[in-house]
Amino acid sequence: MQAKKRYLILFSAGVCLILLFYLQGPASRRTPNRGDDPHPHWPHFSDPLRAFIPWDQTETEDYNVRVSPRHKRDDNSGAYKCRMDSCFDFSLCRRNGFKVYVYPQQKGEKISESYQNILSSIESSRFYTSDPGQACLFVLNLDTLDRDQLSPQYVHNLKTKIQNLNLWNNGRNHLIFNLYSGTWPDYTEDLGFDIGQAMLAKASISTENFRPNFDISIPLFSKDHPRTGGERGYLKYNTIPPFRKYVLVFKGKRYLTGIGSDTRNALYHIHNAEDVVLLTTCKHGKDWQKHKDARCDKDNAEYDRYDYKEMLHNSTFCLVPRGRRLGSFRFLEALQAACVPVMLSNGWELPFSEIIDWHTAAVIGDERLLLQIPSTVRSIHQDRILSLRQQTQFLWEAYFSSVEKIVLTTLEIIQDRVLQHNARSTLMWNRLPGGLFTLPQFSSYLGDFPFFYPVLSVKPQQKFTAVIHAVTPLVSQSQPIFKLLVAVAKSQYCAQIIVLWNCDKPLPAKHRWPATSVPVIVIEGESKVMSSRFLPYDNIKTDAVLSLDEDTVLSTTEVDFAFTVWQSFPERIVGYPARSHFWDSNKERWGYTSKWTNDYSMVLTGAAFYHRYYNYLYTQYLPGSLKSMVDQLSNCEDILMNFLVSAVTKMPPIKITQKKQYKETMMGQVQNLTNFLFHSQTSRASRWADPDHFAQRQMCMNKFASWFGTMPLVHSQMRLDPVLFKDQVSILRKKYRDIERL
Amino acid sequence: MCASVKYGSRGPALIPRMKTKHRIYYITLFSVVLLGLIATGMFQFWPHSIESSAEWSLDRRSVHDAPLVRIPMSSPIPERGDLSCRMHTCFDVYRCGYNPKNKIKVYIYPLQRFVDEVGVPISSTGLSREYNDLLSAISDSDFYTDDVSRACLFIPSIDVLNQNSLRIRETAQALAMLPRWDKGMNHLLFNMLPGGPPDYNTALDVPRDRALLAGGGFSTWTYRQGYDVSIPVYSPLSAEVDLPERQPGPRRYFILSSQTAIHREYRVELERLKEENGEALLLLDKCSNLSQGLASVRKRCYKGQVYDYPQILQESSFCVVLRGARLGQATLSDVLQAGCVPVIMADSYILPFSEVLDWKRASVVIPEEKLPEMYTILKSIPHRQVEEMQRQARWFWEAYFSSMKAIGMTTLQIINDRIYPYAARTYEEWNNPPVVKWTSVNSPLFLPLIPPRSPGFTAVVLTYDRIESLFRVITEISKVPSLAKLLVVWNNQNKSPPEGYKCSMISEGLTSFFFLSRSECINKFASVFGTMPLKVVEHRADPVLYKDDFPEKLKSFPNIGSL
Secondary structure (H helix, E strand, O other): OHHHHHHHHHHHHHHHHHHHHHHHHHHHHHHHHHHHOOOOOOOOOOOOOOOOOOOOOOOOOOOOOOOOHHHHHHHHHHOOOOOHHHHOOOHHHHHHOOOEEEOOOOOOOOOOHHHHHHHHHHHOOOOEEOOOOOOOEEEOOOOOOEEOOOOOOOOOOHHHHHHOOOOOHHHOOEEEEEOEEOOOOOOOOOOOOOOOOOEEEEOOOEOOOOOOOOOEEOOOOOOOOOOOOOOOOOOOOOOOOOOOOEEEEEEEEOOOOOOOHHHHHHHHHOOOOOOEEEEEEOOOOOOHHHHOOOOHHHHHHHHHHOOHHHHHHOEEEEEEEOOOOOOOOHHHHHHHOOOEEEEEOOOEOOOOOOOOOHHHOOEEOOHHHHHHHHHHHHOOOHHHHHHHHHHHHHHHHHHHOOHHHHHHHHHHHHHHHHHHHHOOOHHHHHOOOOHHHOOOOOOOOHHHOOOOHHHHOOOOOOOEEEEEEEOOOOOOOOOHHHHHHHHHHOOOOEEEEEEEEOOOOOOOOHHHOOOOOOOEEEEEOOOOOHHHHHOOOOOOOOOEEEEEEOOOOOOHHHHHHHHHHHHHOOOOOEEOOEEEEEEEOOOOEEEEEOOOOOOEOEEOOOEEEEEOHHHHHHHHHOOHHHHHHHHHHOOOHHHHHHHHHHHHHOOOOEEEOOOHHHHHHHHHHHHOOOHHHHHHHOOOOHHHHOOHHHHHHHHHHHHHHHHHOOOOOOOEOEEEEEOOOOOOOOHHHOOOHHHOOO | OHHHHHHHHHHHHHOOOOOHHHHHHHHHHHHHHHHHHHHHHHHHHHHHHHHHHHHHHHHHHOHHHOOEEEOOOOOOOOOOOOOOOOHHHHOOHHHOOOOOOOOOOEEEOOOOEEEOOOOOEOEOOOOOHHHHHHHHHHHHOOOEOOOHHHOOEEEOOOOOOEHHHEOHHHHHHHHHOOOOOHHHOOEEEEEOEOOOOOOOOOOOOOOOOOOEEEEOOOEOOOOOOOOOEEOOOOOOHHHHOOOOOOOOOOOOEEEEEOOOOOOHHHHHHHHHHHHHHHHHEEEOEOOOOOOOOHHHHHEEEEOOEEEEOOHHHHHEEEEEEEOOOOOOOOHHHHHHHOOOEEEEEOOOEOOOOOOOOOHHHOOEEOOHHHHHHHHHHHHOOOHHHHHHHHHHHHHHHHHHHOOHHHHHHHHHHHHHHHHOHHHOOOHHHHHOOHHHHHHOOOOOOOOOOOOOOOOOEEEEEEEOOOHHHHHHHHHHHOOOOOEEEEEEEEOOOOOOOOOOOOOOEEOOOOOOHHHHOHHHHHHHHHHHHOOOOOOOOOEEEEEOOOOOOOOHHHOOOOOOOOO
């Protein structure tokens, strides 16, 4: 009993002790912290605090009234670094627009192939001028691409050569291209001559040396990079889920010592030989054996086991670590292969960073956080992988696939700076079809282009303007042009009709045109050339243009139906007669066919709807040489338009079902396999009857394809018919019943 | 005292065995322990609560009770900001670490009142209302941590919003005295009015080592791209005045200038524009006849006529925002709030949040020397775009300008996006107003790919129990050369699929009810989507030559439509 009590007391004392410790523990743990951090949250002060701008200071600062703001603007012009305001003379561009002059090439001056490609891309662009007095931007005839003194391409005495240029003017309004700068061992970004106030278009440029909105970062490209056209991206179709065999791959040199070696030396930490395959080799340079470390032999063996191409095409992500310089060839290779680049190059100003939102196409890693890279890329959601991958393809094809695209993008960026408030917006650069095809001078409003309707959630206008191209004089009231006018004017969507009078005979009197419910505007073509049918006339206010030949036979129903189809596909050509192209392997050239076949790649603009922006693009974007060829031949304008639109959209045009009687005439052609016979059979205008006509069109195709650098046309096997077309239901239930009727 | 009780209590516990007659002694001992316990408990809660209530009042009531810190004369001054700083050179990412939420942790230093050796405060305003709002917003946000060791970004409680009220040298010394300063690494300073007379530098003049600067009024010369954050100058009117949103459209005036501190040369040019274009322009200035005072801030005058500011801004399509002594102008915020399109004329100015916001969609930027051409430039902008810009301007204000909280959160989000770039917000998320985000259709497969035939297609056949027709469909479709895979979905819970057919997938949860109520489904789906995503078209895709009078054997798809 006693013992029991004793134990009870002892037990209670023990419990009390434990309790004491328990209570005291947190107290003692908390006390020292309290001085450090008295408030887990920011306190709520109740005393009246003063505003950071006292009310009497807001707008009444009578600042330096004596100094003119003009003077203030020029303050920084003496500074070492440059900005457009201080180092660029805008007045040169104001006179003649944005024109680029290339110094004439001098004999005995060796120029590398890549630089030659750059210069010829400029010379064949629409910015080129041969008159330095008109120019706003100057490009050197001296090869500045490779400024590595150890390189065979290195040009000596650049300093004096540049000083001797008569228009140099301390580099003002000059653009200097450069791919490699500095040399072993430190690879500085110095070019070895004084660039003065010239702008730099440079690869591997670092953010420290980059003068924002003045320099341009360009990608590093090899000397085999094609001049025009260029290969398309490798992505042919989307796979869902988007994962590939490997998650992350890299294959490249490892620098054992010196600048930039750290990152690649550490790669083996995250290599797992399964889905993360990062391979390096020490075997490069003359004396690699001298510096080789313990891992070299093992690495080299592993390196030879994998094929780079195979890895590139079968990986979701591709590591792009810095080399000696910040940029590497891996970047463009990964981009083309639809392998999402994982950038590991701290301080690299990414190519065209001024306009491209790289977060949508690449993963930007940090060299310091190399070990986190695998978990980072694994955490990226598959939806995002899908969109990153598609964006790589868009960017590759829009800005990188050829030297010409890289050069044009560079020039367009500078032009945007000159245009200032008219410049392209971020959206124009980063959305299909890309900045090179989206000319900001057309409109600053995104909704005026056919490409951004879904982004802005707006719709094209509900009306169209018909443009009839008239080449024969008005003789009788039974001419097809009258029927056409009446039929088109009856369409509920027709806003106005423009007759483009390209006939040598004088304009007919007003009363000779039929009376219609919509306004008919007759424009007399100034030069009466073919291209004038695609001029962006101010009178065209509607988004849709219906382009017509004067002898086209169309009914109101057909026009109405075609327009409703166009509203669903505003960025494409939607029309009636279609043609096709093919590769003629015997003659090694493109062939043109008007045969009645199962597919097509062009829709003739003699009866087609398209967006009015394409009129502008045709006139402004295409070079004078192609347009004058069309004018001289009075032919091929429709082919050129189809080339242009397909190059922009990467999609085929859309063919719509035609009324029977129109086809009947075409049908004869199936039996008559001679092509131009068909043209003389149909009662079309004189130009179709010309026996040269067909041969010309063939030739045009090949000329156009060589200018585009590739064949932009795409085949389609689809025709759009009204729902219920030729179905066995009562004709009364069909909306567009006229199309089926004979 | 606490400790003595502890030892006292441990004494008896250690005594092994005692005589029973000392029972009283034990009871006394026990009560002593108990008393000790109670006393400790009291000590723990009661006196502490007294002590903390003193602290409480300090926290709650007044800034004047914040601890006073005296800065010694000789205290070190940080270096001036390094212009070559970038995230990868001057920012320590290791502090941020890898975390699955991809959110940085932000620590705020407790408030202290810094004074120099003679006791004069380093700032004439002390903690301003706006900076206090900013800090409490951050402290209430997901970014906040009170654990200094886990923080990735540090925000001093020293208010440097307005350089005019600061003593530069002493402020710099105060910054350097912060316990975690460490050359300014990972420290973020907020400043809206940089520079001072006569030359008005475009960045804060306080030497600040490597600290990040969220500054209003950066120029391209001082802004460290990718490191600093350009923020707007907060307008106090944002909180005071409630301007209802106006429908975009044409307004009474075309261009309006409301700033009072416009340089006289520019005012002359504006007046010339006014003469040329008359009523379309409204050129306001401060009211000379009104008494000075708070009220005068809210009034503007033109030839003796008094207008309410900022309400008058809603009456114009475009509003001029000219540089003053500084590049950043609080007027920009008022103009956006009014849904007026700002015409920004401040050469080399880095627009607020330009790292993420597409200002081309909400403003017109014109070089100062083109001021005389302003009218023609603005006239050339299409109407539809002006409306779009008005809408966008207002939405920018609502999302990013309207309060110190909005400004602070946007700044932190921008820094967060740099540290976790793979989880960054997209262009659309930053720039598309919510209306557009919901209504615009962004196809996840945006690239125009025309896939080759080689990978073929997968056929998915949904079946209930009509085995015969299922087999017929399967036989027919398996003749198609480009079929890669056939998937049969057995949609019957009561029957098992026929033997001999291996089913790739059996769907569960779908019942026959599904078929009976298809129209209900459409309504249900539309209500979930919030809108009807289906679109009506009047066309149908057929193969070229479909039902044409053409030899069938020459057609690619001769059998279509012949069923």
